[in-house]
Amino acid sequence: MNETSKPIIDYAELANHWVNRVEKIGPLLEAEASDGEQIRELTRKSMDALHEQRLFRMLLAKKAGGEELPLPVYCRVIEAIARYDGSAAWCVGQGSGCSMLSAYLDAGISSKIWGKNDNGVLAWGPGKSEARAVEGGYLVTAKTMFVSGSHHATWLATHCSTVYETDGSIRKAKNGKPEILTTFIPASETTLSDNWYVFGLRNTGSDGFELNEHFVPEKHTIVRATMIEGTEDISTLYNFSMMAIYAMGFASVALGIGTAFLDKFLDIAQNKKPRNADDILRENPVVQDEVARMRAKLRGARRYLFCEVEDAWETAVKFGSPTLEQRLEIRLSATHAIHEAKSVVDTLFDTGGTSSIFMDGPFERRLRDIHAVALQIQGRKTHFRTVGEWLMGLPPNMGVL
Numbered sequence: 001m002n003e004t005s006k007p008i009i010d011y012a013e014l015a016n017h018w019v020n021r022v023e024k025i026g027p028l029l030e031a032e033a034s035d036g037e038q039i040r041e042l043t044r045k046s047m048d049a050l051h052e053q054r055l056f057r058m059l060l061a062k063k064a065g066g067e068e069l070p071l072p073v074y075c076r077v078i079e080a081i082a083r084y085d086g087s088a089a090w091c092v093g094q095g096s097g098c099s100m101l102s103a104y105l106d107a108g109i110s111s112k113i114w115g116k117n118d119n120g121v122l123a124w125g126p127g128k129s130e131a132r133a134v135e136g137g138y139l140v141t142a143k144t145m146f147v148s149g150s151h152h153a154t155w156l157a158t159h160c161s162t163v164y165e166t167d168g169s170i171r172k173a174k175n176g177k178p179e180i181l182t183t184f185i186p187a188s189e190t191t192l193s194d195n196w197y198v199f200g201l202r203n204t205g206s207d208g209f210e211l212n213e214h215f216v217p218e219k220h221t222i223v224r225a226t227m228i229e230g231t232e233d234i235s236t237l238y239n240f241s242m243m244a245i246y247a248m249g250f251a252s253v254a255l256g257i258g259t260a261f262l263d264k265f266l267d268i269a270q271n272k273k274p275r276n277a278d279d280i281l282r283e284n285p286v287v288q289d290e291v292a293r294m295r296a297k298l299r300g301a302r303r304y305l306f307c308e309v310e311d312a313w314e315t316a317v318k319f320g321s322p323t324l325e326q327r328l329e330i331r332l333s334a335t336h337a338i339h340e341a342k343s344v345v346d347t348l349f350d351t352g353g354t355s356s357i358f359m360d361g362p363f364e365r366r367l368r369d370i371h372a373v374a375l376q377i378q379g380r381k382t383h384f385r386t387v388g389e390w391l392m393g394l395p396p397n398m399g400v401l
Helices: 012-039 044-052 071-082 086-103 107-115 242-269 285-319 324-351 364-375 382-391
Strands: 127-134 137-144 155-160 162-164 181-186 210-217
Touching: 012 044, 012 071, 012 086, 012 364, 044 086, 071 086, 071 242, 071 285, 086 107, 086 242, 086 364, 127 155, 127 181, 127 210, 137 155, 137 181, 181 210, 242 285, 242 324, 242 364, 285 324, 324 364, 324 382
Parallel strands: 127 162
Antiparallel strands: 127 137, 137 210, 155 181
């Protein structure tokens, strides 16, 4: 692919269009968040609003009825959702990452998951899964957890790390390692666990599910390591790794939470006068200094992440895929953004005093959510070491890129 074969798209107007979609339903998402925490999943009103605005279809392949949005646009939309409800943004981010398989799935299964159902959502999570080949498909045994959006998913997937042939041998890939098989199961055929009693991101409904020799037809499976073989005219979007998609998406969740926290703090600071204090918060020089520093933290982290995503996207449009350096920068900027946003929230939570602790206030839920975001794999501090190793001339850990 030569440098001039694909033009760089001006996505600013497109981003504004999709952010405006979020703004239409944002107040509802924020109002529903409290009820969502009680039932530990997004409410039906929130889900209906998200589907109405097609927000679960941002990264879905066009051939499956999706939008295939440029990643710089996608990040801004996820950030916008998170300003109202971090859990809603998290579920959209998770569902969007899963939907990227639509570019490679057979049209029949893709149509079942998304094409014939405007509310179709695919979800999966980590766990132990294996498959045994039988006539017409596989018997899948699995135990999964952290399946974000499990309660509103219409289809669920497992990633079977061991596939047994009919003779009992383990199926091997071309590289000699065990083949990993992804299987797709209608959510109605599974029973979810009930263990999502957590500190933050309660509304995500990230329960798991178990399968015991559950039959999955061959046509409802895919080998992710080789799925790109034989495909043509794949959109630029699908030349980014799923790990990179999750990194930038969940970092955008953190930025949205942090931005909303700062905005809510500024609102309260207009009138709040701490007990035994002479000034309201907005007139306190220490607080004035602090909010300026927190704004700098957020905007610096946001600009770093979004600029890296934009640079990588433009390179991918021109040449087919981002460079190794750009992949590492996305990893670094995403991890950095998560922890900068967490630092902002922690600092302002303390400064808010007793106003911060009320369950029905604007701070408490966001504090818990940002801490949950930072504990997920995309927020691991070991990612800093990965990039540091590469900067020192050592080979990077490609598994996190």
